[in-house]
Amino acid sequence: xxxxxxxxxxxxxxxxxxxxxxxxxxxxxxxxxxxxxxxxxxxxxxxxxxxxxxxxxxxxxxxxxxxxxxxxxxxxxxxxxxxxxxxxxxxxxxxxxxxxxxxxxxxxxxxxxxxxxxxxxxxxxxxxxxxxxxxxxxxxxxxxxxxxxxxxxxxxxxxxxxxxxxxxxxxxxxxxxxxxxxxxxxxxxxxxxxxxxxxxxxxxxxxxxxxxxxxxxxxxxxxxxxxxxxxxxxxxxxxxxxxxxxxxxxxxxxxxxxxxxxxxxxxxx
Numbered sequence: 001x002x003x004x005x006x007x008x009x010x011x012x013x014x015x016x017x018x019x020x021x022x023x024x025x026x027x028x029x030x031x032x033x034x035x036x037x038x039x040x041x042x043x044x045x046x047x048x049x050x051x052x053x054x055x056x057x058x059x060x061x062x063x064x065x066x067x068x069x070x071x072x073x074x075x076x077x078x079x080x081x082x083x084x085x086x087x088x089x090x091x092x093x094x095x096x097x098x099x100x101x102x103x104x105x106x107x108x109x110x111x112x113x114x115x116x117x118x119x120x121x122x123x124x125x126x127x128x129x130x131x132x133x134x135x136x137x138x139x140x141x142x143x144x145x146x147x148x149x150x151x152x153x154x155x156x157x158x159x160x161x162x163x164x165x166x167x168x169x170x171x172x173x174x175x176x177x178x179x180x181x182x183x184x185x186x187x188x189x190x191x192x193x194x195x196x197x198x199x200x201x202x203x204x205x206x207x208x209x210x211x212x213x214x215x216x217x218x219x220x221x222x223x224x225x226x227x228x229x230x231x232x233x234x235x236x237x238x239x240x241x242x243x244x245x246x247x248x249x250x251x252x253x254x255x256x257x258x259x260x261x262x263x264x265x266x267x268x269x
Contacts, residue, residue, distance in 0.1 A: 007055060008032045011062070011089055014040075015070070022078075023048035028061030030054075033087040033094070035065040036074065044078030046110070054083040060117055062087030063094040067101040075107040086119030096124035096147065104129040112137040113145075120165075121147040128152075136160070138167075145185070148173045155180060163187075167208070170196040170218075183207055189230065192218040192247065194240070200225055207259075214247030216240045221250045229259030237268035 003021040009029040017038040022045050026034070032055075044050035052064055061084050066074050084097030092101065097116045100106055106128065113136075116122045120143040125131050128151040136158035138145045143165040146155075152174045159181040160167040167182040168175075171194040178201040182189035189205040192198050192214040200222045205211045211230035214220040215237050227233045233256050238246035246268060256263060 002026075008034050008061075011035070011087065013089075014038065019043065020050055022050065024050050026050075026052045027055035028052055028084070030056070030059040031062055031087070033062030033065070033089060035063070035067055035089055036071055037068045038070050040066060040071060040074040040076070042076040042079050044110075046078060049078040049080050049112075050076075051080045052082070052084065053080075059083075060085050063089075063097060063099050065089070065092075065094055065099045065101060066103060066106060067092070067099070068103055072104045072106070074103070074105075075109070076111060077107075077109040079111050081111070081113045081122075082115045083117075085117055086121075094124070095119045096121035098123045100125045100128050100131055100151075102127040104131075106131045107134070108132070108136065109134045110136075113141075114139055116142050118142075120144055123147070125149070125151045125153060130154075132156075134158070138163070141165075144169045147171075148175060154178075159183065160185065166191045169193075170198060172196060174198070176201070178202055180204075181206070185209070188213050190220070191215075192220045194218065199223070204228070205230060210235050212249065213237075214249050216242075216247065217245045219248045219250070221252075222254055223252045225254045226257075227254065227263075228257040230263065232264045232266055235266045235268075237266070 012034045018040045020042040126149040133155045141163035145163045161183040163185040166188040167185040169191045175198045181204045189208040195217045206228040213235040236247040
């Protein structure tokens, strides 16, 4: 059980089930990481969130990881992450501040993440099933905000803005994305690649370089959503020669608004 002020130095592996009480603050030392490999319950609330932050302002810490079959059924509620990067832990390379690896039935509810550096991603999900992300808040990701590889994920509610690259990047994954705002991201609002399948429902995708891009045998189905002022609203094409097909996009009951000449559509043969 963790509570109060917790100082983390070096790499800490937590194999036992863990409970983190509301208001707990993890002070992460330089290059420090903590990997939870047992069922983990982070019980923050709106008035007393759990925090992971640098012990010394300006020092970069590594990763918070939820890893392995023993960590299935873990829940993180009202947790704030700031100032992390990634880390090599044993044979595993963690490429994000928050990493979900090789596990299942994970709930990420009301998380706020900011000020990542060095590694590409803020949140990385790989080899995982049934990851449920709710009401996430992310701003200013160095590259991709959420990177999803070979996993099944549901994202409901929240806002991702100002990422250097993609807000949500899917590779060989299945996802449902509902009621989210993706605003002002440097490349795609949603990138759907390498045979992924995604449903995008009742979402606002605005002022990104590309709204939604589907490629390499992937399918994106968009319903009851709003696209406004993306330089390119939709893009479907083939990028990787290993895939016989390009990408497919289906759209229903969705509005597209142009701003200052933005708003093109592209379908590469």
